Amino acid sequence: MIKKSLSGLIFVLMMVSVPVFAGWQALPKVAPAPDNNPTTAAKVTLGKMLFMDPRISSTGTVSCNSCHNVMEGGDDSRTFSMGVHGQLGGRNAPTVWNAAFHSVQFWDGRVDLLEDQAKGPITNPVEMGEPDHDHTMVKIKAIPGYKPYFEKAFGRNSMTIDNLAKAIAAFERTLITPDSPYDKYVSGDKHAISAQQIRGMKTFAATGCTSCHSGAAFNGPSMDFGKGFYAKFPTFADNAYNKDYNLSADKGRQEATGKAADAHMFRVPTLRNITDTAPYFHNGSVNSLSEAVRIMAKVQLNKTLNDQEVSDIVAFLSALTGPYPEISMPRLPATTGISLFAGE
Amino acid sequence: MIKKSLSGLIFVLMMVSVPVFAGWQALPKVAPAPDNNPTTAAKVTLGKMLFMDPRISSTGTVSCNSCHNVMEGGDDSRTFSMGVHGQLGGRNAPTVWNAAFHSVQFWDGRVDLLEDQAKGPITNPVEMGEPDHDHTMVKIKAIPGYKPYFEKAFGRNSMTIDNLAKAIAAFERTLITPDSPYDKYVSGDKHAISAQQIRGMKTFAATGCTSCHSGAAFNGPSMDFGKGFYAKFPTFADNAYNKDYNLSADKGRQEATGKAADAHMFRVPTLRNITDTAPYFHNGSVNSLSEAVRIMAKVQLNKTLNDQEVSDIVAFLSALTGPYPEISMPRLPATTGISLFAGE
Known part of the structure; x- marks a missing residue:
């Protein structure tokens, strides 16, 4: 009895507290590698x-x-x-x-x-x-x-x-972007992101985006290699967005597995550097991050965001971008005096 | 009279001395720029x-x-x-x-x-x-x-x-490759290139390649911007190479100027880094530097090189390659939250 009451109490507390999400994590400075291919x-x-x-x-x-x-x-x-x-x-x-x-x-x-x-x-x-x-x-x-x-x-x-x-x-595995403003913020630098970005962070969680986009890379909970974190997209199909952007045409994971249960299931993508990866979604149909946020709220959570909420979430998402490490150009070895592509 | 005799004498001297070519030049460390666009x-x-x-x-x-x-x-x-x-x-x-x-x-x-x-x-x-x-x-x-x-x-x-x-x-104008083995050699480091490369250098000149491929970049004499150094290619058209590699199909500069005198005229290309730029010629028809050397001797100078001469010239040409400077990758500025190419 006590146990049951307690869990009920916790549930009530979760519903009233904002942010409801306590799982904010900075991106690790090193990416994981499988045992048979340590990064050298x-x-x-x-x-x-x-x-x-x-x-x-x-x-x-x-x-x-x-x-x-x-x-x-x-x-x-x-x-x-x-x-x-x-x-x-x-x-x-x-x-x-x-x-x-x-x-x-x-x-x-x-x-x-x-x-x-x-x-x-x-x-x-x-x-x-x-x-x-x-x-x-x-x-x-x-x-x-x-x-x-x-x-x-x-x-x-x-x-x-x-x-x-x-x-x-x-x-x-070296192409990672820790040290974004968000990472600095959750690591203790309370001035790393703006008031609007903090507001957007709360709205992001309160809206329920974190039910899928959790974890350090905002692609779901940490899982072993080969174990995927999937979501049905769109979850709510009865809306104009689904039709306008043709979101249901692609059967997603079902096309790979052949299983009906995998219909419209997609891996939850990372939101890191999302400002730099337009257009959006598996079918690249949406060319505006604001519109993508609005659509996600509707088709995944059946919620309608107002302009301020959208703007705040977009501001928050921009805190997940970069900095990109500097990379020197490799020199590609020559095929001296001959080409592999002559006459192609 | 004296003047005339003297020039005749010089001509005879040029014909008998090997190498006949005294114009070997190292590549400048800085490329020229037009007055209205100094390099910054x-x-x-x-x-x-x-x-x-x-x-x-x-x-x-x-x-x-x-x-x-x-x-x-x-x-x-x-x-x-x-x-x-x-x-x-x-x-x-x-x-x-x-x-x-x-x-x-x-x-x-x-x-x-x-x-x-x-x-x-x-x-x-x-x-x-x-x-x-x-x-x-x-x-x-x-x-x-x-x-x-x-x-x-x-x-x-x-x-x-x-x-x-x-x-x-x-x-x-920063994409230049001074300090090749050849450049070091002509700047005084007599061990910068091999005995075969030195032999090839002499054969290159003695064969007459330097009549077009002279100067620091082996693309002809130094000229003002806008003044081109052209050669007819092929000069000798009555040979199998011309037919086999379809060398005469392209009218060259005539296609740009409309003038009959420009038929088959091409800018003399640089030979720098030629080992890394196969396939060869304006039509990219030849996929072997050795074959390209052999063809050039025949169709431009009406000479038939033996295998040793070809091999020596190719060795010499390899002394004109690199080193390439290290270049860092630029970061291309983003179009935040939107793409210029969605739906294309």
């Missing part, structure tokens, strides 16, 4: 080269960075990415910044690790368009300058697609 | 951002760096470049490295300055595909973070296509 400087060096190298693609024109531009918000500003021969993808490119804090990868969480993710676009016909990974590795091996970098990172005879992916993943 | 740090900073920014293109996917990749040899390893929507250009992309040492730009020399060159691809339908420069500047002005960089470089109200081009040109 040698891997990061190689991974950066491979990430920036368009020669991985069938035409020599599309690198990882083409759609996940680390000079911008880690994406490409487009609704759908443009791969080889100008072909369009079917979902909006997620940012590579802080992707390392996702426990599963892609919008539908169809792979567990960045290592797995890195391999996908290479052979996707509308992205890098390689016929298969063997073809890719024949090309990479034909670039003599890569060999010593693979050896330093992985030892001898290590030029494999798995190690290529491991190196890219290791580089991506 | 503020322009270079802005120019690097603009050079790397794919948002200049109609699709948001093609930057200057896409076809002139400064992480590689300043080109794209392709026969013909691939612009927006996967469209192909008609000539091989010249390297941006040391382009600052050319007195005219493009293969046909149709513009005088890097400032003029930078504007061309923006509105070329198969390159960046912008409808016009005004459209481009509307986009650049819609990126708030660019304004302070323009102001620092050019003063207030300076966001114009001309200043955009000036900034890119200023950045490109």
